[in-house]
Amino acid sequence: MKRVLAVLVLLGALVPSVASAAPRDVCGPAAPGFARCYAKVDSRSALRATGYSPADLRSAYRLPDTGGAAETIAIVDAGDAPTAEADLAVYRQTYGLPPCTTANGCFRKVNQNGDATPLPPRQGDWPVETALDLDMASAACSQCKILLVEGDDASFEALGASVDTAVKLGATIVSNSYGAPESHWSAEFAAHYQHPGVAIVASSGDGGFDAPSAPAVYASVIAVGGTSLSKADNERGWTESVWTGASSGCSAWVAKPSWQKDPNCPGRTVADVAAVADPATGPAVYETTVLSGWRVVGGTSASAPFIAGVIALAGHHDRYPDASRLYSGQLNDVVSGNNVGFEDCGGDYLCTGVPGYDGPTGNGTPDGLAAF
Template sequence: MKKRTTVVFCLAAGLSACGGDTGSGSNIVNATPGSHWSHLDQLTAKVVRGSGVDGTLSPADLYAHYNMPSQYTGAGQTIVIVDAPGSANVANDLSAFSSYYGLPQCDASNPCFQQINLNSGAVSASNDWDMEIGLDVEWSHAMAPAAKIVLIQGASSSVNDLFKALQVAVSQPNVVAVSMSWGATEFSAETQAAYDGFFKSYPGIAFFAAAGDTGNNGTNQIYPAASPYVTGVGGTTIQSLALPETSTSEVAWSLGGGGPSRYEAMPSYQTNFLSATADPVLTLNSGKRGIPDVAYNADPNGSPVAILVKGEWYGMGGTSEGAPQWAAIVARLGQQLQTRGSSVSSLLASNHGFNSLIYQTKIDQASKSSFFDVTAGSDDTSNKSCVICSATAGYDEVTGLGVPNVGNLLRYF
């Protein structure tokens, strides 16, 4: 089985692979995309069979599973995907993917896809992000088919170039959400103005980042999912296409990332929530931010989705599946707010960002929760006892607040 298995930037030469810390982000170099993929004919151990290509999960399966109301499809909103360079013809693949699943075509009459390539050279065969780009673009379109998708490809996969791409991302008209399906092993400079300060400067935009695909070994938490101004997305395995109202429907994915941040202090929205719910993470984290904030389907073997890249279908997974699809959920929210004369920008800015907003909704709600709680499964890859590595009732550092109940989330506002 072919598989891309790592989601982290690797640090500069002379440090242990993907594990050291120079004290500065300047030495963080290349990123590998956070997706796991296999040829469809190699997918033989699926826990759940969907209605998509070769039994993978289809858009319709996820609409139903996460209770996505059909009247809101992201119209009038823009989702920005930030990735490194890839060699595929993204527009052609998106067109064929959309045709297969009956989604709107992005063409001259419906300009719902735009590609901004900041790379002027050839794509390296050893660092080709074609699979990640296909997953991000195709599935953000699938989950918000009326939204505009803007793909910004950095000049390279270096952290500096990806942050330059983020600068372009926040300048796009009508942008409501930015998806980042990549991450770096945390570094001490992440709290500085160039990193956290950038995200903090745009409280009216929801930023989503994959929380990682190597489980929790105690030291492998990643950035930007660790930033308090970014929504970290953890991973789950869908075991039943029914609504995930019980622990048997959806469980924590064994390789989903999470755990306490090494450098970020616990933000007030987490402190307030954990205090109000008497959650043990408040004590166990010793004042550090908890990762992730939310979760989404991610298991490439147990509950894969399919993408089309260069005319071939692949089964996909990883926490990078959830980041663009959570961005699509915000686009649906944006359309609803727009019909009421409001906007995502004004809602988030007045509530100090998306994370503050969703933690407060969880406090305010009872039986009509915006989240399905995930209470089973573990992401422990530490080979030792890990109290915080198991999904439990309430907030946990495997699946965060849970997976989305989109209908209830939208009805809250």
């Protein structure tokens, strides 16, 4: 018995764990003017299964193993993640991805002013969000450079300044896995997320059908929804449905862009595109400041940096002044499931996976790079 227990402990140390039945929000509710991260952590025993690897995700979305070497993905988060680089090294080494370090010039961490020091104080459990973002960007684009910009705190003022800094430092794609329900103040920060020539990506949120989240709701941003992803015995080898937590909504504050044609929302509709986000079917992530190592971490915090990596792989970051490019092209259409949350939209496309465009998954999920 002792020998069996020893083997089980060893397996638990070596194998990434998957999510539990009740995922935990990494970030709690945010005060007005502040954002919350959208990561969700689960901690089922490692003996049950493993979270998806980069190879799994590349298989699910028909992505090439290489590409994007000329691209820089910026990750914007609140506060310092002190073990970010070391944790990323473990993740990449575990899955056979090339090293991405400060020493080899692939990785860079700065504060919201663009300086290596001083770094801001840690903001609660945000280091988990940072690890998820870094791992998912790496999973999609292992040859991309990564720039981590750490805001002083989770205020929209600090996070917006961090986006501006990322662009000034040469980021070609900026990923933002945080937000707050839109309101009368949202327009005050919209300019931070509008940088022609740079693709700006943001999570749609994890609240189901409700008021859209800023910054995802801004017309200049690629809003990324979420799916549940499972292996299947079909031609693709995978199947997807709407993740019940993926946010969608109809904006009351942002005008409808000319490239959106859905009929039942007079304003900007969220989302535009999607990828795996369900913590129960999510990716393995390695983080040690808050967690004990491997966990499965989901939420649309996973799908946004992954889509940022897909855009980087395709190499057309300069073609995203908005999400219009994703409204024609080859994507996996998600046609089942719903995200009904605080309000019931009666089965409408705004909260239900249907053929063609729908709110929770937008136009669909990556099917190779043709649409990007």
